[in-house]
Amino acid sequence: MSIGLLSLIVIALAVAGYLIGRRIALAKAGGDARRLHSLPGYYGQSVFLFTAIPALVLLAGWLLVQPVLIESRVSGMITAADIPEGSNADLVMSDVRRISTGLDLVLAQGALSEADLDAMRADFSDVRGRLAEVGIALGANVKPTVFQAAKTYRSAATTGRWLMTGAVLVLALAGMAYALSRISPEFRARNVTEAFVKTLLIGASLVAIMTTAGIVLSLVFETVHFFKLYPAKDFFFNLVWNPQFRGGSDLGIWPLLWGTLYVSLIALLVSVPVGIFAAIYLAEYASKRIRAVAKPLLEILAGIPTIVYGLFALITVGPMLRDYFAQPLGIGSSSSSVMTAGLVMGIMLIPFVSSLSDDIINAVPQAMRDGSYGLGATQSETVKQVILPAALPGIVGAILLAASRAIGETMIVVLGAGAAAKMSLNPFDAMTTVTVKIVSQLTGDTEFASPETLVAFALGLTLFVFTLGLNVLALFIVRKYREQYE
Structure with missing residues (x-):
């Protein structure tokens, strides 16, 4: 399931929760909103927030963590012998991602089946033409091991997407059920909603601060790494800029x-x-x-x-x-x-x-x-x-x-x-x-x-x-x- 469609489903569940929560609150008050602690809309808002926000936060976190875990697993399949001369591990992983994307496109178009992919082992010369048809060109130095890593990458990504879909939907439904179970005329829905929104505002502020800190720290760490390879004195006082990319710069x-x-x-x-x-x-x-x-x-x-x-x-x-x-x-x-x-x-x-x-x-x-x-x-x-x-x-x-x-x-x-x-x-x-x-x-x-x-x-x-x-x-x-x- 695509990320956009999953997000729309979560929002639809949250909107439905809003309407159901508002109706349940009025029903428990006998139709008289004056018997409720808060306005009926606050009860619906509490259900909306508990349905949508935790699920969307999980979705965002999953999208950040999953690629890191998959790449750390797949990169272990690439040995030094699989890296062509003049290349590096990052470029090989780039080929793995491109091949994985191409395989998804080929499967979506029906040019290959899952059984065809499972049957391919050491020789994947017949796949090159299929990938070229969807705009994925492979160099002659791409080895069969890289193709196997791409299959593993695609399989792990597919499994991760299905697990993410299930986890997000379960959390959304659990949040809705929890919020609905708390509704009663005495429930302080306005206080809960305002506290929830305040927490969201604090979280948004922390995201901005953490992003700034991340940018600065990434610059600092890589700069320190650079000065371990190149003298800081030459960088700040040399009057010549001549990068050779072969030493002696x-x-x-x-x-x-x-x-x-x-x-x-x-x-x-x-x-x-x-x-x-x-x-x-x-x-x-x-x-x-x-x-x-x-x-x-x-x-x-x-x-x-x-x-x-x-x-x-x-x-x-x-x-x-x-x-x-x-x-x-x-x-x-x-x-x-x-x-x-x-x-x-x-x-x-x-x-x-x-x-x-x-x-x-x-x-x-x-x-x-x-x-x-x-x-x-x-x-x-x-x-x-x-x-x-x-x-x-x-x-x-x-x-x-x-x-x-x-x-x-x-x-x-x-x-x-x-x-x-x-x-x-x-x-x-x-x-x-x-x-x-x-x-x-x-x-x-x-x-x-x-x-x-x-x-x-x-x-x-x-x-x-x-x-x-x-x-x-x-x-x-x-x-x-x-x-x-x-």
């Missing part, structure tokens, strides 16, 4: 950090003035009709996918800068450059700066404006000498948050700035950033345990610490210098 972070900061600086030079001026106009000068139209149009920029900005940089902005500025001035010949990525990223960041700054400027009390006008100041003088100083801490916080967004951008840099890891002052040179190299180091068929792959985690942790510092600084500035108005 130079993995200094400074070329990547320089490209990240350079692109972000140009982006902020574009977005900060435009965003702040737009916020001042919308908050102080624009009429209500213009503001109602201009503000949503400006914020549409924040909803455009970054890949679209990247294509805009690659197709339009890059060639334009190359043809009209870089080549005529003799300072560049490539359409991929820091300037290209910085300009397009700056356009993307405009709504981040303008929206936050607009909200902060509007938070300045009207009494301060009226007092300035009463002293004879003009509107421009009021903006410069009263409103902007009062809103400055919030505006600085908005700029720092925009800087964090710029540092973490990837797609615009991939398509607009190129992939050259170097340190140059020429904004029309192609460079790259930390985020781009994280992606490139984790893609491909390189061994995961190699320094050239693990360096991505060191880069990620460095970027995490850098952006976290900017966010903390922004919050500190906003809270320390924020003006409290009545």
